[in-house]
Amino acid sequence: MSRSLLPLLADGEFHSGQDLAEAMGVSRTAVWKQVNRLVNDSVLAIESVKGKGYRIPGGIDLLDAAQVKAGLDPRAAALMGRLEILDTVDSTNAHVMRLAEQDGLTGLVCSAEQQSAGRGRRGRQWVSPYASNLYLSLLWEFTQGAAALEGLSLAVGVAVARALRACDVPAVQLKWPNDVLYDGAKLGGILLEMSGDAAGSCRVVIGVGLNVAMPDAAAGAIDQAWTDINTMTSSQTPGRSRILAALLNELLPLVADFEQRGFAHWREEWQSLDALADAAVVLHAGEVPLAGIARGVDARGALQLETATGLQSVYGGEVSLRAAS
Ligand code: BTN
Numbered sequence: 181m182s183r184s185l186l187p188l189l190a191d192g193e194f195h196s197g198q199d200l201a202e203a204m205g206v207s208r209t210a211v212w213k214q215v216n217r218l219v220n221d222s223v224l225a226i227e228s229v230k231g232k233g234y235r236i237p238g239g240i241d242l243l244d245a246a247q248v249k250a251g252l253d254p255r256a257a258a259l260m261g262r263l264e265i266l267d268t269v270d271s272t273n274a275h276v277m278r279l280a281e282q283d284g285l286t287g288l289v290c291s292a293e294q295q296s297a298g299r300g301r302r303g304r305q306w307v308s309p310y311a312s313n314l315y316l317s318l319l320w321e322f323t324q325g326a327a328a329l330e331g332l333s334l335a336v337g338v339a340v341a342r343a344l345r346a347c348d349v350p351a352v353q354l355k356w357p358n359d360v361l362y363d364g365a366k367l368g369g370i371l372l373e374m375s376g377d378a379a380g381s382c383r384v385v386i387g388v389g390l391n392v393a394m395p396d397a398a399a400g401a402i403d404q405a406w407t408d409i410n411t412m413t414s415s416q417t418p419g420r421s422r423i424l425a426a427l428l429n430e431l432l433p434l435v436a437d438f439e440q441r442g443f444a445h446w447r448e449e450w451q452s453l454d455a456l457a458d459a460a461v462v463l464h465a466g467e468v469p470l471a472g473i474a475r476g477v478d479a480r481g482a483l484q485l486e487t488a489t490g491l492q493s494v495y496g497g498e499v500s501l502r503a504a505s
Contacts, residue, residue, distance in 0.1 A: 185214050186224075186311075192239025194232040222397075223294070223310045240311040241393075243291055244421045251425025259432040261287030261319075268310075270297040272317035273373055273387040279319065280375055280383040286321040287432070291424055298389065301358060301371055302498055306389050309398035313408070314390040314420055316427060319383060320435040326378040331443025331481025332435075333358050333372045333496065336386055338446045339430035340368060341453050346426045347418040349409055353455035356474070356483045357496040360390070361455050365407040367391055386435065388427060392420055444479040451476045460504040461485070463494060471504060 184204050188195060197208040204211065215226050215234055227235050245265045252260065262285065269275045269292045276290050295315050298306030308315055322329060337354040344352055353361045360368035368390040376382035391408035399406070410417045418426075437445075451457065456474040463470040463485060472487040482493040483501065 185211065185218075186236075186240065187242060189226065189234060189236045190240050190242050192236055194229065194235045196233035200234065225397075241420050242311055243293060243424065247419070247421035248291075248425045248428070251422055251429075253429050256429045256432040259287055259436050260289055260428060261285060262289070264288070264290040266290065266292040268292060268294045268296060271295050271299045271306075271387075272315050273299055273371060273385050276317040276319050276385045277373055277375065280385060285319055286383075288319040289428060290317045290319075291315060299371060299387070300369060300389075302500065304403075305401070306369065306371075307394075307398050307401045308389070309395050311420075312395055312398070313392045314388070314423060314427070316388045316390075316424060318386045318388075318428075318431055318435065320386065321376075321381060321383050322435075322439055323381050324439050325380055326374065326382060328439050328442070329374075329382075329384065330495075331446070331477075331479075332384070332386075332438055333370050334450050334477065334481045335434055335438060335443055335446040336370050336372070336388065336431065338449050338453065339434045340370070340388060340390070340427065343423070343426040343430045344409075346429070347423050348413075349418065350412050352453070354450060354453045355455045356477060356501055357481075357499065359455075362407050362412055364455070365405040367407050367409070367412070384435075386431065388431075390423065390427075392423065393417060442479070443481045447477060447479055447481075450481075456501065456503060461501050462504050463499060463501050465494065465497075465499040474501070 188200055188203055197211050200211045201208045218224050219226050227237055243265045245263055272290045272292050279285055292315050294310040295308035298308035300306040340360050341352050355361050358370040359366055371387040373385045374382055393410040394408040459474050461474045472485040475484040475486050482495050485492045485494055
């Protein structure tokens with residue numbers, strides 16, 4: 181796919197085939213072919229009107245690496261490694277996991293306009309249409325083994341909530357273990373993947389997906405209540421590059437400090453954002469669902485579930501928690 185055509189059409193205005201061809205240094209036929217490919221691959225709706233040219237109705241907000249870097253505060257900028265902004269990738273997490281085999285890439289950040297196989301928790305897909313939402317993966321190497329990383333994914337949720345606050349997005353809530361919610365609907369999710377030595381040096385890919393402006397055509401594939409920042413802000417949405425920078429401003433210091441501080445440092449803030457605090461819930465972990473009252477999390481990030489037989493600590497993994505109906 182051409183990266184040069186889409187920036188020219190990003191403003192939502194009509195551009196003639198001739199103007200586009202000149203700006204790109206290709207023939208009008210080449211422009212037409214590229215437009216057709218984008219439309220046929222269902223990447224974007226591009227309108228073509230005789231005598232006017234081509235346009236993307238409503239325009240698109242493409243990610244801009246320079247704008248992301250300009251939005252970083254000094255500490256985040258110093259901690260960040262390579263910044264990759266890709267057009268299309270299977271999954272930013274999968275891509276960064278592949279790169280994690282190489283040494284010296286700690287701090288690598290990857291974002292993409294589109295994921296063709298976005299991964300969610302528990303083997304689910306993460307709906308990832310073009311130039312609409314945010315898909316972000318950060319690679320970080322930790323040295324003290326997996327046990328020192330307990331609660332990291334919850335702390336990432338706190339970082340996401342802070343970043344959205346910094347962008348003047350209405351306050352979100354967190355649902356144990358890894359959901360970002362607004363008004364009970366899913367706004368984003370967090371997926372941590374790990375490679376290396378569980379007892380020593382391990383590389384963690386921290387994946388964050390945030391719905392920013394979910395197109396109706398893509399939303400049909402989402403199998404739960406969802407929302408996006410566009411809806412929350414009545415379309416006064418901060419640009420995606422700004423949100424990405426805000427996320428990095430929170431995430432990079434978090435990962436740099438996490439082993440030293442542990443989840444205990446973020447626990448109180450996590451509890452203040454807990455969507456299911458003191459709610460009747462059902463936990464789906466093994467064969468038999470477990471009902472109880474959610475009583476927040478402990479210093480290791482384990483859910484404190486008050487059941488008929490007493491308080492149980494539930495650690496993350498292949499679990500899901502729902503409000504009891
Ligand atoms: C969830 O199921 O709630 C977790 C969703 C995580 C999605 C993000 S998008 C960026 C990164 N790449 C992926 O393939 N998944 C994560």
